[in-house]
Amino acid sequence: MAARGRSDGTRQEPLLERPESLFDIRLDPRDRAAGAPPPVEPPRRAARSKTPPAKVAPAKASPPEPRRGEPSGRGRRERRRRGPLLFRLIKWGFILGIWGVLAIAGVIAYEASKLPPMQTLMIPKRPPTVIVQAADGKTLASRGDMGGVAVPIRELPPYLPKAFVAIEDQRFYSHFGLDPEGLARALVTNLTSRRLRQGGSTLTQQLAKNLFLTQERTASRKIQELVLALWLEHKFSKDELLDLYLNRVYFGAGAYGVEAAAQRYFGKSARQVTLAEAAMLAGLVNSPSRLAPTRNLRGAQARAALVIAAMRQQGMITQDMASAALARPGQLSRAGMPDSSGYVADWVMDQLDTYVGELPGDVVVRTTIEPNLQQAAERALEDTLAKSGAKYGVGQGAVVSLDTDGAVKALVGGRSYADSQYNRAVTARRQPGSAFKPFIYLTALEHGLTPDTVREDGPIQLKGWRPENASHDYRGPVTLTTALSLSLNTVSVRLVLEMGPKAVVATAHRLGVASPLDPNPSIALGTSEVSVLELTSAYVPFANGGIGVVPHVIDSVKTMDGKPLYQRAGDGPGRVVAPEYVAMMNRMMTETLSTGTARRADLPGWQAAGKTGTSQDYRDAWFVGYTSRYVTAVWLGNDDSSPTKKASGANLPVEIWSRYMKTAHQGVPVADLPGGLRTAGFGGIGYSPPGGLFAPPEGGPDDRPPAVVGQMPAPPQQQEEPMTLDRWFVQTFLGGGQRR
Structure with missing residues (x-):
């Protein structure tokens, strides 16, 4: 470096005597990211030059070749972009999940608040059973909200409660009142079929509904059902729950409880039903009105076959037992068929409250009906209408x-x-x-x-x-x-x-x-x-x-x-x-x-x-x-x-x-x-003596009678009182007795 002076005596800054390239400290295009254009160099101010420098177009740099084994610049950017996005999704998913759980908990708590306090909640007493008897003591029908006397589960044949577990709730003895697997399966089935085909309710849930809730199908009732099912599972053992269920569920044809159903359909106690009959009873609760044997015996038998197959698949019965039950399906007994005594029983129930008020428990009503006369009237009406009803255009009758x-x-x-x-x-x-x-x-x-x-x-x-x-x-x-x-x-x-x-x-x-x-x-x-x-x-x-x-x-x-x-x-x-x-x-x-x-x-x-x-x-x-x-x-x-x-x-x-x-x-x-x-x-019906008050017209009863018929006889002589028509009939027909 050398200092130079000016002729006028002023100081002049020294200049570095190096190549011009040494003063260019900008990045070479090869050192920049691929695809990025080089920055435009600002114009230098020329000393004492008033003419602006010419603009130089920057050279277009070609992207550098990526090194072998390293991602390109775009791949690196995409990788950096995916990382924060995945993190955000996880974070917000976790937050939404927490809020969802809190919302569900809030809804459950709200619906549970509508129920009475659990510590005061008691199993309602079984409604009274009314046994309607004929005059001779023979049972005509059972009526009431419950159609039969409760039978303890220990007195039932072991395959009867097993049939209900097999077809209604296979995991009854292992779940806690709710069956997540069953609920998931029902959800998938309903979504794929686009209609409600399965409910996923456990026996405990069904019991909760029958004991405490209405039959309406709403989200609110379903949530309450879940809460009550959990409470029932905490309160009772599995056998106690099954006992309650069997004695409360509806079996169609007005029969509530397994005992009433057995009596209604098979004419016997639930203690005596066969495996085929037990399977039929278990199959009814899915659709009692549609499958009631009194209306649809074939449908009830087909459903019973499914129950037997489920019991065999779950190892509850042997193959020999299943084959025997399928070979001899349950049949509707004549005693179990609804007959005309049902009209009598319904009429009795309509009047019973007037006679005794609120029932203290199960009662027996003795009626005045004679069974042989009831059957005779029923046969006379049905046989006559079957023979001649269509001919005369008659569809109904009463006796x-x-x-x-x-x-x-x-x-x-x-x-x-x-x-x-x-x-x-x-x-x-x-x-x-x-x-x-x-x-x-x-x-x-x-x-x-x-x-x-x-x-x-x-x-x-x-x-x-x-x-x-x-x-x-x-x-x-x-x-x-x-x-x-x-x-x-x-x-x-x-x-x-x-x-x-x-x-x-x-x-x-x-x-x-x-x-x-x-x-x-x-x-x-x-x-x-x-x-x-x-x-x-x-x-x-x-x-x-x-x-x-x-x-x-x-x-x-x-x-x-x-x-x-x-x-x-x-x-x-x-x-x-x-x-x-x-x-x-x-x-x-x-x-x-x-x-x-x-x-x-x-x-x-x-x-x-x-x-x-x-x-x-x-x-x-x-x-x-x-x-x-x-x-x-x-x-x-x-x-x-x-x-x-x-x-x-x-x-x-x-x-x-x-x-x-x-x-x-x-x-x-x-x-x-x-x-x-x-x-x-x-014909056993006679006339009075000729000349009496009831004498027939001359010429026979089918002819036109005369204008004056049957004059009343003159009163006896020397009577203290006049013989009136009233007194005449009393003395003639009642032997002189006094009028009552």
Whole structure:
């Protein structure tokens, strides 16, 4: 380095005498990252030069070749980028997982808070079982929320509880109330099938639902079910849980608990079921309504085969046991098939609360039903409809039979209880048609008319209403006896107008009709609806001498240990018809069976009376007939009130009545109807002596009677009191006894 001076004496900075390249300390393009352009060198200020230096375009550097075995520059950048991304995903996944767990815990805690405190939570007592018995002590049915007595698991055959574990919860003895594997499998199955096919619930969860929760399918209820399942597992042993489950689960056909199901389907105790029957019971709980053997025996047997296969696969039974069970599948016993006694049991349950209030526990209800009569009524109805129902367009029917005290001896509420539990004998209201006419004629007698009073059978018109007889012809003047036996509508209308509709309604209500009745002229044709039961009970006073009754089926109620809760006393409304009018009515209604519309009624050796009834367009067909022992009513029709094919009270109902009453009177001592009607004559039903009050018309009962028939005899001479009609009947028919 040399110092140089200027001629003017000023100092000049020294210059380094080195090559120009030594002063360039910028990076060579070869030292830069691949693909990165070199920086542009800023222009140097030239000393004392006012001309700007020319711009030099930088040379384009080619990317350097990567060394063998080392990643390129882009790969290094991608690797650096992936590292932080993976870390962030893990971090946020962990955070979200924590929040998810906290959210689930919060939801569970919230739903659990809706439950009562666990320390106060108790297993609810098993609802009472009601055993419904016939009059002879034979069990007719079991009813109540629980259909059978609880049976301890130790008393059951060992393969019975195993069958439930095999098909419902294979890991029952190993899980803690929840089965994660089962839940996962159910979730996969439901997702792949895109519909709910599996639930994944354990037996403990099912028990929790049955004990404490409703059957609704919501997320809230499911969470509560899980909480309760954990509590149950902590509170009880596995065998105790299984015991509770078997005695609470629903098996279809109204059967709750394994004992009720065994009785309902196989007619035996759960202690005695075979392996095939146990497998069928275990298979029902999956879909009890659809698989109930009473409705779908083949489906129940197919499901039982799956249960047996599962038991064999899990080593619960041997191959020989499985083969034997498959060879002889469970069969529905005749005793287990629902029959007409189901209508009786349902009616008993409807009334039981009125009789005894809240049940203290299991009870036995003794009814008035006679099993042989119940079966006879059921067979008579079913066989007749099977033979002639289609011909007459009749789909349903009902039969009620009472004794003269009002006790129900047989009650059939429909053609098949298994197909329809609607009780047409008690609940249904139908038009009685002409079966209502005895109340009209009784009202007329109580207003001073007699069986031989004459009224005109001819056209009648009332404000545009023109009632006609079924035959569309008229007989002219006829006695009331003839008019009632032939069911002449015009005479009934005239009597209603003469006595007043309100008087007729009062008579019907007094005798036992409970339904509201419209007090208008059309009541003469039985247009107000009544039940079969109440119409039957309203005829009872004709059979027992005029005493009103309250129809009843419950005789006593006792606890299982015999403590009486209710015992029926002989209460009732007392006398509702004077004996003399009972005698008149019986005389008139015996003509219905001998010469009138019920001539096909057949009950040899017995005095019988009654009345047929057919509503408009043949929608209802009735016959109510009675002896001194039983009063029985038969109704036929269709549930939708559609017209039948001319089914009338004179055909099918009379046929059913005759068949049943023959069975009911077998071995029963013969007794006459009140009124002393038996003398001599036809079919066990005789006339009074010639010249008496009930003398038949001249020329026979089928001819047109004369204008004046049967004059009442003159009163005896030297009587202290005038001989009234009332006193005459008392002395003639009751042997001079006093009127009660």
